[in-house]
Amino acid sequence: FETDAVRLWTDGDGIAVLGFKTKMHTVSDGVLAGIQQAIDIAEKDFRGLVIWQPKAPFSAGADLAGALAALQAGRLDDFTAMVATFQATSQRIKYALVPVVAAVRGLALGGGCEFQMHAARTVAHLESYIGLVEAGVGLLPAGGGLKEIAARASARAKNGDVFAELKPMFETVAMGKVSSSALEAKELGLLRESDIVVFHEHELLHVARQTALAMAEAGTVAVILPGAF
Numbered sequence: 502f503e504t505d506a507v508r509l510w511t512d513g514d515g516i517a518v519l520g521f522k523t524k525m526h527t528v529s530d531g532v533l534a535g536i537q538q539a540i541d542i543a544e545k546d547f548r549g550l551v552i553w554q555p556k557a558p559f560s561a562g563a564d565l566a567g568a569l570a571a572l573q574a575g576r577l578d579d580f581t582a583m584v585a586t587f588q589a590t591s592q593r594i595k596y597a598l599v600p601v602v603a604a605v606r607g608l609a610l611g612g613g614c615e616f617q618m619h620a621a622r623t624v625a626h627l628e629s630y631i632g633l634v635e636a637g638v639g640l641l642p643a644g645g646g647l648k649e650i651a652a653r654a655s656a657r658a659k660n661g662d663v664f665a666e667l668k669p670m671f672e673t674v675a676m677g678k679v680s681s682s683a684l685e686a687k688e689l690g691l692l693r694e695s696d697i698v699v700f701h702e703h704e705l706l707h708v709a710r711q712t713a714l715a716m717a718e719a720g721t722v723a724v725i726l727p728g729a730f
Contacts, residue, residue, distance in 0.1 A: 504534075507519060507522060515547055516710045516713050516714060518553055521554060525558060540593050540599075544598045547599060548714060548717040550600075550713065551713055552601065552603050553706050557607025557608070558613070561611070561613065562610040562635075563587065567583075588644060590616075591616065591644050592619070595621075599713075603616060603622075604625075607626075607628070609632075610633075611642065614632060614646060615644035615645055618691065621716060622712055623693070625683035627683050629682065631679065631680045631686040650671065650674065650690060651663075651667060653690050673690075683698045697712060
């Protein structure tokens with residue numbers, strides 16, 4: 502399917518591929534609706550879903566112009582609803598019934614970073630610049646990225662000391678730091694050790710699709726925790 506905001510296509514291999522049509526692939530209301538619709542379709546008709554853009558960047562983040570306009574106009578209910586939809590979309594990515602793989606190259610900032618953090622696996626080109634940068638405009642990441650950082654810090658904690666892992670990761674967010682490469686993104690905890698780094702950008706989509714197929718073949722299923730939605 503195709504809308505003004507997204508396009509979903511397949512090459513007949515059982516994997517659906519979703520791309521954003523917005524400027525700098527920012528996350529608008531239309532993109533949020535498109536992601537949820539794409540996951541609905543993938544769960545029904547495909548073995549997996551890859552989020553990939555034909556050209557960099559992966560995503561420059563949320564459409565802050567629209568969000569700030571709502572705040573300036575005093576439409577707090579609209580802003581609250583947008584944040585809730587953003588969080589629900591991140592959760593749909595994380596708990597989809599088929600593996601969702603993010604194929605990242607170039608910038609993956611703010612909401613774009615949060616989406617790939619919720620994917621079952623990220624395949625990133627080496628030249629990927631990933632970060633939660635909202636602090637730079639006086640905001641906190643609101644799409645689930647902080648929750649994912651806390652979960653990763655907990656998983657990496659030694660001797661039960663979560664704070665030792667959490668502190669440097671939250672400092673990264675507070676400074677709005679962006680990784681200089683996909684490898685540094687792993688060091689910062691914005692990519693997982695299990696995420697894949699490719700060195701040639703033209704291999705990105707192929708590796709992402711093969712990763713989604715392999716995960717589907719292995720029976721990868723998200724574990725839905727109480728209160729996930």
